[in-house]
Amino acid sequence: MEETDEIRGMALPLEEEADLDPLMDRIGDARCVLAGEASHGTHEFHIWRAALTRRLVEERGFSFVAVEGDWPDCWQVHRSVTLADGSPEDPTRALDAYRRWPTWMWANAETAHFCRWLRERNALRPTGERVGFYGLDVYSLWDSLRSVVLYLHEYHPDYVETALEAYRCFEPCGEDPQTYVRSLRLVPEGCERETVELLCRVRHSLPAEAADPVERLNIWQNAEVAAAADRYYRSMISGGAEAWNVRDIHMADTLDRLLHFHGDGAKAVVWAHNTHIGDARATDMARGGIVNLGRLVRERHGADGVVLVGSATAHGEVVAAPRWGAPMEVMPVPPPPPDTLEGLLGGAGTGPEHRALFVFADRPDARWLRARLGHRAIGVVYDPVREWRNYVPSTMGDRYDALCWIARTSALRPLHLEREGRGELETLPTGV
Incomplete structure (x- = not known):
């Protein structure tokens, strides 16, 4: 009951872009903002992450967006959004050209909408001030x-x-x-x-x-x-x-390379799964010897220069595949067990459509932020029947600096269907 009261007391509105003001205050002059998703195939996570990024670009002068995607594919998007000679006038064309499974991670309407906005904004800026779009991953x-x-x-x-x-x-x-x-x-x-x-x-x-x-x-x-x-x-x-460590160290090194390329004062927004952007030291991943991007960026740039923003949902629908390399499906996300983070937040909510923003610096001693709770992580591969496998024990107050909670979520909107492909080899945690 005490935890429920704490959650309700900390919950801030999350209905429009202006509701991100408390998070913008928390970000302050941070150089790196890592914005996570609890699942790759969720519409709302992409929408709110894009809203935050637009504000960071417009109000804080962030230099580029770096995503959990392949460098060559994202480079074509980068060329489009920065108006490079010979690049597509609509970044949707570059995104729709993605062919390596799972294409829907970035070849989706939500990413296309953001990239069109970014190109339009960049068109009003000198070449040297245009905001880039890069891939951090290792698969290409x-x-x-x-x-x-x-x-x-x-x-x-x-x-x-x-x-x-x-x-x-x-x-x-x-x-x-x-x-x-x-x-x-x-x-x-x-x-x-x-x-x-x-x-x-x-x-x-x-x-x-x-x-x-x-x-x-x-x-x-x-x-x-x-x-x-x-x-x-x-x-x-x-x-x-x-x-896993080779991959995340490569992503951290790439991020540093991009910050160096953009020069003194450069600032970065990173889009990746929660398992990459939340500090692994606050999860049982650390017990298995796993490091991740969130931890590495905090260590390299200091806790004051980095803000980690997680996301979570109770139930709804998600785009994922039943097995590695299989065609995508729209799958149900079942309600969470009550003793998990999602179960706790859902139980404290006001209804099935409840949304909230939590900024942890406001109440660092809150019991639910210090407790060890399972936190759902849905990858590109998902089996709703074996839902119990998808929870990562975490201390939320150490894993993130803030959390976007959206009780009911809907499926991402892919730009195209995809055939079954060999893709890459699966890593643990599964498919993220």
């Missing part, structure tokens, strides 16, 4: 390798053989990550030597004073992705936390 091995090969072929032909050597090393796998991982059981070193050599060559071939800064960033990052992707796949052999 073959696309990134092709980008590097094409660049070196045109500008540094003496280095092409190094790039082709890396590409040929992976070529027998037919762009299938699972085939590559299986091959590592016979040849454990895989293509490590080739990708490291390629990265070194790219770094050497791109002196700052001799290269277009934008193209330099793109090619350098593609080489970083290739090297990190090889580490990621090799780490799959040993299992455990290593693969």
